[in-house]
Amino acid sequence: MQDGFDAREIWPFQCLSCRHIWEAEYVVRHRGDGHGNETDLWLRNGVPVQPPWAESHCPDCDAFSIAVFPIGYLTRPQRSGVHAGGDADSLA
Numbered sequence: 001m002q003d004g005f006d007a008r009e010i011w012p013f014q015c016l017s018c019r020h021i022w023e024a025e026y027v028v029r030h031r032g033d034g035h036g037n038e039t040d041l042w043l044r045n046g047v048p049v050q051p052p053w054a055e056s057h058c059p060d061c062d063a064f065s066i067a068v069f070p071i072g073y074l075t076r077p078q079r080s081g082v083h084a085g086g087d088a089d090s091l092a
């Protein structure tokens with residue numbers, strides 16, 4: 001029986017004011033309360049913080065108008081290799 005678990009998530013952000021793009025790493029601690037309810041605790045560097053979509057200001061220009069991207073949004077399109085799905089040419 002598991003009490004809870006931690007997941008590491010990297011959230012991409014972009015400032016709508018200065019176009020600065022950055023990523024922030026969070027640790028999400030999932031916990032059940034034993035009644036079917038689950039609560040998530042967000043941590044950065046071991047310190048509890050607001051969830052990424054709530055804690056939103058640009059580290060560059062301090063603007064509060066920022067966009068939050070889905071996890072992996074910035075890393076996925078940068079993959080320029082052509083090995084997408086590739087040859088399933090293994091053992092017959």
Ligand SMILES: [Zn+2]
Pocket residue numbers: 015016017018019020058059060061062063
């Ligand atoms: Zn900014």
